[in-house]
Amino acid sequence: MSLRRFTEHALSEWMRGEGPQSDIVISSRVRIARNLSGLPFPMLATSSQSAEVVRKVEEALRQNPVDLVIREAELIRMDDLSDLEKRVLVEKHLISPHLAEESRHGAVILSKNEAVSIMINEEDHLRIQCLFPGLQTDQAWRLADELDNGFENTLSYAFSEKSGYLTSCPTNVGTGIRASVMVHLPALAMTQQMNRLFPAITQVGLAVRGIYGEGSEALGNLYQVSNQVTLGQAEQEIIDKLQSVVRQMIEHEKNARERLMETMRTQLEDRVHRSFGVLAHARIISSKEAMERLSDVRLGVDLGLLSSVSANVMNELMVKTQPGFLQQHARMRLDSDERDMRRAALIREHIHKQD
Amino acid sequence: MQCQECGKRPATLHYTKIINGEKTEFHLCDGCARDKGEQMPGFDGGFSIHHLLSGLLNMDTPVSEGKPRGQEGSPSGLRCSTCGLTYSQFSKIGRFGCSDCYQAFGERLDPLFRRVHGHTAHRGKVPRRTGGKLKLRREMEQLRDELSKCIRNEEFEEAARLRDRIRSLQEKLQG
Ligand SMILES: [Zn+2]
Ligand SMILES: [Zn+2]
Numbered sequence: 001m002s003l004r005r006f007t008e009h010a011l012s013e014w015m016r017g018e019g020p021q022s023d024i025v026i027s028s029r030v031r032i033a034r035n036l037s038g039l040p041f042p043m044l045a046t047s048s049q050s051a052e053v054v055r056k057v058e059e060a061l062r063q064n065p066v067d068l069v070i071r072e073a074e075l076i077r078m079d080d081l082s083d084l085e086k087r088v089l090v091e092k093h094l095i096s097p098h099l100a101e102e103s104r105h106g107a108v109i110l111s112k113n114e115a116v117s118i119m120i121n122e123e124d125h126l127r128i129q130c131l132f133p134g135l136q137t138d139q140a141w142r143l144a145d146e147l148d149n150g151f152e153n154t155l156s157y158a159f160s161e162k163s164g165y166l167t168s169c170p171t172n173v174g175t176g177i178r179a180s181v182m183v184h185l186p187a188l189a190m191t192q193q194m195n196r197l198f199p200a201i202t203q204v205g206l207a208v209r210g211i212y213g214e215g216s217e218a219l220g221n222l223y224q225v226s227n228q229v230t231l232g233q234a235e236q237e238i239i240d241k242l243q244s245v246v247r248q249m250i251e252h253e254k255n256a257r258e259r260l261m262e263t264m265r266t267q268l269e270d271r272v273h274r275s276f277g278v279l280a281h282a283r284i285i286s287s288k289e290a291m292e293r294l295s296d297v298r299l300g301v302d303l304g305l306l307s308s309v310s311a312n313v314m315n316e317l318m319v320k321t322q323p324g325f326l327q328q329h330a331r332m333r334l335d336s337d338e339r340d341m342r343r344a345a346l347i348r349e350h351i352h353k354q355d
Numbered sequence: 356m357q358c359q360e361c362g363k364r365p366a367t368l369h370y371t372k373i374i375n376g377e378k379t380e381f382h383l384c385d386g387c388a389r390d391k392g393e394q395m396p397g398f399d400g401g402f403s404i405h406h407l408l409s410g411l412l413n414m415d416t417p418v419s420e421g422k423p424r425g426q427e428g429s430p431s432g433l434r435c436s437t438c439g440l441t442y443s444q445f446s447k448i449g450r451f452g453c454s455d456c457y458q459a460f461g462e463r464l465d466p467l468f469r470r471v472h473g474h475t476a477h478r479g480k481v482p483r484r485t486g487g488k489l490k491l492r493r494e495m496e497q498l499r500d501e502l503s504k505c506i507r508n509e510e511f512e513e514a515a516r517l518r519d520r521i522r523s524l525q526e527k528l529q530g
Contacts, residue, residue, distance in 0.1 A: 040438050040453040123450075145480070152482050158454035161489050163468075164477025166454040170464070171471055173457075175479035205473065232474020286365070336364065336384060 012092055012114040012131070015315040019134015023302040024250050026182040026222065026315060027133055029093075030140040030239075032148055033167045033176035034126040035158040041168040042103065042121045050105035053125050057118075060154035061109060073116065078106035087324030093131065098122055116147065123168045124176075126151070135246060137179050141239045144177075164231065174231030179239055181246045182211065186221040186299045187256035188249075194223075197249065205229040206245055220291030220318060225249070257303060272300030276309075280351050284337075285344040290321050313350055320346060358384035435459035488528060495524050 019025065035041060036056060039049050058075055078086065078099065086100035089108070094117045099106045109118040119127040128147050130140040158166040164174040172178065188194050201208050211222045225246055227238045260268050275296035278285070285293075298314040300306035319325060321343045327334050330342055358366045359382050366382035433442035438452035442460055445451065457464065465475045481490040498521050505514040 035454060037454060041451060043450055044438050044440070044452040148480075149483060152484055156485060157482050159482050159485065160454075160457060160477075162476055163457055163464075164479055166451070166457050168450050170449070170451070170467055173468070174472065174474075174477045177479075229472045229474070231468055231472035232476060232478055234479045 012094070012319075015133070015312065015319060018312070019132060019136050021250055022134040022311070024183055024185070024253050025135040025246065026184055027093075027131055028135055028137045028140050028179075028181050029129060029131045030137065030144045030177065030179045031127055031129040032144050032165075033124040033172045033178075034128070034148065034151070034155075034165060035167060036125050037156045037158045039125070042123065042125065043168060045104070045121075047104060050121050054105050054107050054120055056155060057107075057109075057120050057126065057151070060151050063154050072112040073109050073118075075107055075109045075120075078103055078108075084324060084327055088328050091319055091322040091324045094129075095119055096122055096127075116143070118147070124172070126155075135181065135243070135250075137181060137239050137243050137246075141177075141179065141235065145235070171228070172230050175233070175235050175238065177230055177235050177238055178226055179242050180224050180226035181242065182222060182224050183246065183249060183253075184220075184222055184295065184298060185249065185253050186295050187260055188253050189221045190260065191256050193252065193256065197252070201225065201245060204241065204245065206242060219288060220295040222291075222295070222318075257299075261303060268303075269300075269305050272296050272303075272305050276300065276306060276351075279347050281348070282344045284340045285347065286340055287321060287323070287343065290343055290347065291318065294318055294321075309351060317347055317350055320350075356382050358382065360384070433460055433463065491524055491528050495521060495528070498524070 015027075019028070036053060039045060039053060042050060042053075045053070054075075054077075061073070061075065081089075086095070089095045090097055090100050092114070094110060094114060095108050096119065099108065099119050099122045103121050105121050107120040109120070110116070115131055117129045117131070119129065128144050128151075130143045130147075132140045160166060165176040167173050167176055185194065188197065198208055205228050206225055207228050208223050208225050210219060211224055225242065227242055229238070233241075275293040279290075279293050279297060294314050294317055297306060297309065298311060301309060301311045301314065320329070323334075323339055326339050326342045326346065329346065334342060356366045358364050361384060364384035366384055434440070435452060435456040436459065437455035440452035440456055442463065445456065445460065451457065468475045481493060483490070498517055502514055502517040502521065505511070505517060
């Protein structure tokens with residue numbers, strides 16, 4: 001079964017950590033929401049209307065092979081997946097929890113390299129998502145735009161002159177674009193500067209959240225910065241603003257890292273190596289601790305304090321130590337204690353492989 | 356720290372959520388997190404945005420006008436004739452039922468859009484195939500902006516080039 005490729009093969013392109021600014025920026029994502037005209041949004045669509053959406057999109061995909069990326073893509077129906085397989089796709093950020101759990105006739109078109117995932121019958125009929133490693137919001141937007149144009153050759157979108165692309169949720173109307181960048185900001189977190197950064201970012205129409213929820217707590221010092229405004233600004237403006245704010249965050253983080261290296265290098269080295277020691281030897285590790293330790297080690301690699309592991313192992317482990325992946329790897333359901341043991345084993349295995 | 360739900364197992368998921376403007380901390384074990392549907396590390400923030408939206412929408416309902424709610428002419432009486440969604444349902448769930456809802460609720464939506472986006476009118480991309488004339492008009496507006504900038508900066512050669520492009524667009528629009 002070809003889906004195995006997506007769920008068993010753990011590395012997506014975005015986890016390879018080879019993009020620009022990849023010492024701080026994990027990934028860049030652009031998602032655009034579109035709906036077909038003449039059909040109710042998924043929330044109110046009947047089963048046959050939802051099936052019609054899938055049919056139309058599938059046909060549009062066949063008629064408009066935008067480029068190689070999408071020609072090699074395949075359409076996967078949520079109904080054909082086990083809960084665990086869905087969950088792994090969620091953990092790889094290829095589909096949303098909503099599509100996995102609540103959609104009717106939900107489906108996803110995945111490109112072979114997993115840079116493109118197009119959700120069908122999520123909150124909107126179509127959600128075109130492009131995910132790139134490092135800071136590549138421009139590239140992600142260009143590809144999403146191109147795919148959108150390809151679909152529009154065949155599909156009629158719900159659009160109005162005044163409000164733009166009409167979406168199910170009023171927070172997406174207009175451009176329907178949500179661009180986001182995942183950044184690793186351990187030095188800003190350590191020096192408690194995040195709380196000062198947050199309000200400033202909110203003021204320019206962007207939002208920051210920890211990857212596991214809202215508010216200031218972020219697991220593994222990973223934050224997601226994204227645009228909030230979708231109406232009244234052109235796509236390129238939105239992308240440019242996000243990009244420039246992220247660049248400023250990168251600068252702040254770099255400065256904070258330099259200052260830490262100057263003023264408390266030994267403490268920093270101690271912290272990095274302690275965390276490495278835990279990851280290399282622990283037998284039981286919770287997901288929270290794993291994320292924290294991985295963050296320390298990743299910082300150590302970026303600062304040249306640690307050379308026995310590569311940065312992308314960290315990217316990879318941040319995904320592979322999630323519950324869905326662990327269970328997929330073990331080929332059985334695991335309770336939380338068993339997962340903590342498997343997680344520790346998996347991390348050890350990856351770290352020692354690198355020696 | 357123990358899980359705040361069951362109190363039995365150690366909390367493995369820690370996060371803060373802002374619900375109705377109030378910051379609440381959660382500390383859950385994996386099991387309880389799953390029951391709460393929170394264990395999936397999704398990109399999007401989950402339900403709290405809709406609480407917030409619903410709050411914004413309800414602010415739009417006039418309450419201090421001396422008229423009781425639900426009276427004729429009040430927004431809650433509006434209904435989309437295509438999908439049947441009423442304005443008051445919309446303000447509860449924060450979701451439209453179909454694209455015609457936008458038309459049906461009309462200018463009532465502007466205060467909401469202004470609060471969420473700071474704007475009420477689209478300035479971005481237009482569908483190539485069905486966007487037709489709108490796209491040309493947009494392009495023309497942009498060219499006019501550029502033209503006046505060029506004139507201000509005394510870049511007359513570029514200005515002449517822009518003027519010609521505007522003329523040819525005008526012909527296309529009329530034709
Ligand atoms: Zn519990
Ligand atoms: Zn409607």
